[in-house]
Amino acid sequence: MDSFGSDFSSGSSSGKMDTGTIMEQVKVQIAVANAQELLQRMTDKCFKKCIGKPGSTLDNSEQKCIAMCMDRYMDAWNTVSRAYNSRLQRERARI
Amino acid sequence: MMSLVMTSYFCGGSSCFHVHACQRAPLLYPSHVPVYIICFYKSFAMADFSSSFDMPSASLSENAEAAELQRLIAVEQQKAQFQAQVHNFTDVCWDKCMDKPSSKLDSRTETCLVSCVERFIDTTLTITNRFTQMVQKGAH
Numbered sequence: 001m002d003s004f005g006s007d008f009s010s011g012s013s014s015g016k017m018d019t020g021t022i023m024e025q026v027k028v029q030i031a032v033a034n035a036q037e038l039l040q041r042m043t044d045k046c047f048k049k050c051i052g053k054p055g056s057t058l059d060n061s062e063q064k065c066i067a068m069c070m071d072r073y074m075d076a077w078n079t080v081s082r083a084y085n086s087r088l089q090r091e092r093a094r095i
Numbered sequence: 096m097m098s099l100v101m102t103s104y105f106c107g108g109s110s111c112f113h114v115h116a117c118q119r120a121p122l123l124y125p126s127h128v129p130v131y132i133i134c135f136y137k138s139f140a141m142a143d144f145s146s147s148f149d150m151p152s153a154s155l156s157e158n159a160e161a162a163e164l165q166r167l168i169a170v171e172q173q174k175a176q177f178q179a180q181v182h183n184f185t186d187v188c189w190d191k192c193m194d195k196p197s198s199k200l201d202s203r204t205e206t207c208l209v210s211c212v213e214r215f216i217d218t219t220l221t222i223t224n225r226f227t228q229m230v231q232k233g234a235h
Binding site: 038 | 181188196205
């Protein structure tokens with residue numbers, strides 16, 4: 001796992017880091033990690049769906065399949081995200 | 096009501112002070128890095144303001160800053176946990192609902208995905224409740 005980013009010592013004598021700067025770094029790193037997770041799972045699913053017997057190259061049909069699969073995976077991700085969100089809101093309303 | 100985020104905040108309730116506590120995260124979130132990152136930042140926020148050698152004691156403003164930072168980090172953590180769950184659900188429900196990748200997500204597949212999420216959550220709650228009952232019965 002690569003480093004968490006910049007070194008935490010600030011230039012100031014107090015040694016504190018600005019809250020805003022820290023939160024910016026947190027958000028960026030989370031976004032990057034989220035994208036990595038998405039790509040990893042997407043690659044796994046689309047490889048399984050689109051590549052039958054692995055040949056010496058990715059032929060045209062396989063490439064088209066991968067492109068479609070990526071779009072469908074992201075659509076599915078968004079659908080699941082909305083469904084989960086509404087379920088959470090429903091459950092919170094019950095409490 | 097059982098939290099729908101199926102695993103509790105892995106650092107346990109209040110805080111995690113040491114980075115090696117954060118390294119237990121992969122056991123709960125095997126491939127989800129953001130929760131690990133947040134734990135690291137949390138322990139940094141806790142450590143920084145309680146163990147500095149330059150100042151005899153943390154001033155009021157530092158405590159307020161640390162508290163604010165923890166609050167903001169907790170918000171980001173919730174978001175990250177939500178997204179981790181979405182990744183898991185999408186993984187499971189993709190296998191259940193998608194046949195051949197087509198040019199558009201048709202309504203049948205979309206309905207299947209929504210139902211899949213709902214039923215998966217229902218299953219989790221059912222299992223948790225029944226398991227709780229089993230454990231309570233077993234305790235006699």
